[in-house]
Amino acid sequence: xxxxxxxxxxxxxxxxxxxxxxxxxxRRSGASVLVVEAAPKFYRGGNTRHTRNMRCAHDSxxxxxxxxxxxDEFFEDLLRVTQGQTDEVLARLMIRESQDMxxxxxxxxxxxxxxxxxxxxxxxTNSFFLGGGRAxxxxxxxTAERLGVEVLYDTEVVExxxxxxxxxxxxxxxxxxxxxxxxxxxxxAAGGFEAxxxxxxxxxxxxxxxxxxxxxxxxxxxxxKMLMDKGVETIRDPTQCHAVAIDARAPKFDGGIITRLDxxxxxxxxxxxxxxxxxxxxxxxxxxxxxxxxLVAQQPDQIAYILFDASSLELFMPSLYPPIAAPTIAELAxxxxxxxxxxxxxxxxFNAAVRPGTxxxxxxxxxxxxGLTPPKSxxxxxxxxxxxxxxxxxxxxxxxxxxxxxxxxxxxxxxxGTGADNLFxxxxxxxxxxxxxxxxxxxxxxxxxxxxxxxxREAADHARH
Amino acid sequence: xxxxxxxxxxxxxxxxxxxxxYCEGLCAVFPAMExxxxxxxxxxxxxxxxxxxxxxxxxxCQFSPPHEFNVNVPRTLATVRAQSYAHYAWPGALAVxxxxxxxxxxLATAASVALFIFAFMGAGGAHFGEAxxxxxxxxRIMPHELIAWLFGGVFTFGLVALAxxxxxxxxDIGDAAESPLAPRPLWQAIKDAGSLRYLDGGGVxxxxxxxxxxxxxxxxxxxxxxxxxxxxxxxxxxxxxHFLFEWEAPYPWxxxxxxxxxxxxxxxxxxxxxxxxxxxxxDPALLxxxxxxxxxxxxxxxxxxxxxxxxxxxxRATPAMNALLAIHLGIVFALFLxxxxxxFVHGLYRFAxxxxxAQERARDA
Numbered sequence: 089x090x091x092x093x094x095x096x097x098x099x100x101x102x103x104x105x106x107x108x109x110x111x112x113x114x115r116r117s118g119a120s121v122l123v124v125e126a127a128p129k130f131y132r133g134g135n136t137r138h139t140r141n142m143r144c145a146h147d148s149x150x151x152x153x154x155x156x157x158x159x160d161e162f163f164e165d166l167l168r169v170t171q172g173q174t175d176e177v178l179a180r181l182m183i184r185e186s187q188d189m190x191x192x193x194x195x196x197x198x199x200x201x202x203x204x205x206x207x208x209x210x211x212x213t214n215s216f217f218l219g220g221g222r223a224x225x226x227x228x229x230x231t232a233e234r235l236g237v238e239v240l241y242d243t244e245v246v247e248x249x250x251x252x253x254x255x256x257x258x259x260x261x262x263x264x265x266x267x268x269x270x271x272x273x274x275x276x277a278a279g280g281f282e283a284x285x286x287x288x289x290x291x292x293x294x295x296x297x298x299x300x301x302x303x304x305x306x307x308x309x310x311x312x313k314m315l316m317d318k319g320v321e322t323i324r325d326p327t328q329c330h331a332v333a334i335d336a337r338a339p340k341f342d343g344g345i346i347t348r349l350d351x352x353x354x355x356x357x358x359x360x361x362x363x364x365x366x367x368x369x370x371x372x373x374x375x376x377x378x379x380x381x382x383l384v385a386q387q388p389d390q391i392a393y394i395l396f397d398a399s400s401l402e403l404f405m406p407s408l409y410p411p412i413a414a415p416t417i418a419e420l421a422x423x424x425x426x427x428x429x430x431x432x433x434x435x436x437x438f439n440a441a442v443r444p445g446t447x448x449x450x451x452x453x454x455x456x457x458x459g460l461t462p463p464k465s466x467x468x469x470x471x472x473x474x475x476x477x478x479x480x481x482x483x484x485x486x487x488x489x490x491x492x493x494x495x496x497x498x499x500x501x502x503x504x505g506t507g508a509d510n511l512f513x514x515x516x517x518x519x520x521x522x523x524x525x526x527x528x529x530x531x532x533x534x535x536x537x538x539x540x541x542x543x544x545r546e547a548a549d550h551a552r553h
Numbered sequence: 554x555x556x557x558x559x560x561x562x563x564x565x566x567x568x569x570x571x572x573x574x575y576c577e578g579l580c581a582v583f584p585a586m587e588x589x590x591x592x593x594x595x596x597x598x599x600x601x602x603x604x605x606x607x608x609x610x611x612x613x614c615q616f617s618p619p620h621e622f623n624v625n626v627p628r629t630l631a632t633v634r635a636q637s638y639a640h641y642a643w644p645g646a647l648a649v650x651x652x653x654x655x656x657x658x659x660l661a662t663a664a665s666v667a668l669f670i671f672a673f674m675g676a677g678g679a680h681f682g683e684a685x686x687x688x689x690x691x692x693r694i695m696p697h698e699l700i701a702w703l704f705g706g707v708f709t710f711g712l713v714a715l716a717x718x719x720x721x722x723x724x725d726i727g728d729a730a731e732s733p734l735a736p737r738p739l740w741q742a743i744k745d746a747g748s749l750r751y752l753d754g755g756g757v758x759x760x761x762x763x764x765x766x767x768x769x770x771x772x773x774x775x776x777x778x779x780x781x782x783x784x785x786x787x788x789x790x791x792x793x794x795h796f797l798f799e800w801e802a803p804y805p806w807x808x809x810x811x812x813x814x815x816x817x818x819x820x821x822x823x824x825x826x827x828x829x830x831x832x833x834x835x836d837p838a839l840l841x842x843x844x845x846x847x848x849x850x851x852x853x854x855x856x857x858x859x860x861x862x863x864x865x866x867x868x869r870a871t872p873a874m875n876a877l878l879a880i881h882l883g884i885v886f887a888l889f890l891x892x893x894x895x896x897f898v899h900g901l902y903r904f905a906x907x908x909x910x911a912q913e914r915a916r917d918a
Contacts, residue, residue, distance in 0.1 A: 130619055137615040140575055199756060201578030218755050219613035220575025226612060226764045344615055346572040346622075406571045406590050 093267035097551035104134035106515025107277035108228035109540030117548035126244040135303035138344040139221035141214040143530035144186040152200040155212040173524025185538040197227035214530040250318040253508035273510040273547035280488035281309025291326035298390035305341035321493040324520035330527040331381025334484030351404040355396030359387040362430035369466035378527040385483040398473040411477035439470040489520035498543035512543035559632040576610040579755040599726035601633035602906040605752040608760030635844030643717035650894035655846040666883030689801040714893035738911035773827030780820020787814035821859030851896030
């Protein structure tokens with residue numbers, strides 16, 4: 089092993105939104121900063137590459153947001169999706185700071201785009217990055233480098249030199265060998281473990297082998313595991329994650345946003361026994377979008393099929409892969425490998441239960457079923473216009489919630505209840521503190537930016553004293 | 554369904570982009586794409602000509618190579634764009650000129666320069682090599698009528714060829730019943746084209762060699778375009794002087810045609826050099842082989858036109874004037890000759906696409 093590669097005030101592990109916000113904030117506080125990123129340059133930034141927007145509280149409409157979104161309303165939304173599984177102190181802190189983040193992030197070179205035409209109905213609550221998540225990352229990297237932050241790509245942390253809650257340096261593996269980086273403070277912003285299928289299997293059993301990973305293949309949880317082994321306190325359980333139902337034909341890793349399907353509300357969803365298993369019309373997309381990954385994960389072989397007919401084909405966003413089409417339900421079953429009789433029976437049963445109503449895909453309309461289990465509460469229309477279509481879907485894991493516990497200063501807590509000396513965390517690796525279950529669009533980025541900024545500032549402060 | 558591999562690839566990419574839409578704030582291509590769910594060849598040619606090749610969507614894209622989805626919109630649309638020029642060309646038989654455009658321009662230039670030198674020697678051989686000064690000096694070497702006929706002829710042919718090609722394009726990219734001359738969309742397109750609104754990567758500039766944007770290409774393109782327009786204005790004013798007032802060239806340095814021509818000429822020197830340099834520095838991943846050479850040939854012709862014109866201005870009182878005039882007129886003639894079959898058409902098609910986009914936006918609003 090070579091001698092120490094670098095000696096810095098603050099080493100940031102992970103170069104996503106949280107890591108870059110930490111690096112920029114630490115550098116602006118006067119510290120020398122090194123970012124180590126496990127991925128090669130193109131894949132830098134973890135899941136931030138695939139994100140698009142951030143949820144921030146604001147008191148009035150702006151050029152980019154169509155209306156006010158108060159801190160209280162944000163907190164209520166968070167309580168609803170997490171069903172109370174959130175650390176209220178940290179959640180309120182994050183929401184308070186998110187208000188300031190709208191401007192701070194722009195000062196770091198990130199650009200917002202004017203509120204959208206309405207494909208996502210998030211124009212009031214969420215701000216969208218102009219050009220998407222990778223554009224946002226590019227801007228943060230440019231700013232960080234301009235400030236003098238050093239970035240090492242293809243650099244994986246393989247060991248942390250810990251003594252109790254103090255870390256004096258990290259060992260990294262680079263293409264040219266192993267190196268040691270000595271640091272006065274460490275910010276762990278290395279993401280979750282969703283790309284580590286073995287770890288997912290420990291939590292979910294063998295069914296996790298059928299999960300698709302929507303984002304980066306580099307979030308393998310190595311740093312999280314190291315911290316857990318070294319006595320840092322953890323929070324949440326390994327089965328909690330943000331999972332949606334995505335096209336089953338998507339690649340195993342990194343398919344990103346374009347594998348999403350937002351047509352669940354327009355049809356019915358069956359498992360490979362041709363049985364419906366949940367109310368497809370429970371609430372409007374994207375409010376219930378995030379529950380379908382978990383639902384499909386609980387079905388046999390972790391696969392399901394969204395069925396709809398010609399009348400719904402153009403009601404939703406175009407998708408990457410074309411739907412599978414057939415002139416009759418029985419032929420569609422054949423193409424999907426389902427039992428034709430069973431599927432026909434399910435569709436006929438559904439059609440018979442549909443009550444007349446006025447279809448309106450913008451609100452919770454009065455089109456519903458009666459006497460059907462499970463019911464379809466809204467947008468229930470008979471599947472009767474050929475051709476019939478189907479999308480096969482699988483659970484697509486976006487990110488995991490098991491993480492390290494932190495305080496309001498983003499400092500990690502040790503399992504014995506004491507605060508770590510010089511260890512801070514930001515982003516997905518500590519998201520579980522705020523987001524114990526469920527998901528609402530853009531909160532991942534809020535956690536990353538807010539706690540990244542705090543962690544960077546606190547780490548720099550620690551390094552100075 | 555599509556005739557070329559580039560169109561098939563563009564179709565694939567637009568399907569990918571339409572299911573992502575992260576780039577919709579960057580330029581006109583993506584909002585125009587969002588108005589469609591499936592793409593005809595005409596749609597793709599429209600989108601390709603709407604693209605200003607700023608590279609923003611490539612640098613911002615999470616699926617650009619090396620990602621397996623291999624999304625490279627600027628390069629694919631550049632290929633479609635270059636092929637569209639030949640596809641819509643009138644007369645169709647001359648579409649082949651696009652393929653070997655550099656060679657065509659070189660041959661046309663050599664032949665035109667030779668034509669003018671021989672014409673000079675025939676018309677005013679006695680003066681060849683002497684300093685000829687004073688009013689009407691140019692026409693003592695070569696009669697004005699001859700110049701007017703030659704240029705008038707090639708210019709008229711060029712206009713007809715361009716107009717018919719453009720009509721072909723316009724009919725293919727959308728609702729042909731809609732006139733391109735509806736005033737509001739036309740004015741919007743003039744503003745967008747005049748400011749190169751969509752060459753700014755969504756506001757920060759253009760991406761050239763890496764993920765650090767700058768605005769150099771827009772600046773040099775402005776110099777080139779407005780330089781060209783000033784030279785065009787200089788020629789027009791000169792023609793007015795000649796035919797309306799019977800004032801004969803050369804004009805004094807402070808007179809309008811010379812002032813316009815000099816300013817335009819300077820723009821046409823700095824602009825093309827800047828564009829050629831920017832092209833050389835550009836990330837090869839963004840460049841298409843299909844148009845390679847075509848744009849360079851045109852840019853070099855503009856540069857040669859300006860350099861020979863400025864030299865003529867500076868040296869017009871010396872014995873070099875005759876030869877320079879022959880060379881300058883030869884180059885300008887070749888430039889005119891190649892206009893309908895070279896990179897010049899990018900401006901027209903892009904403008905037509907901007908008009909169509911403005912119409913679609915107005916309808917959508």
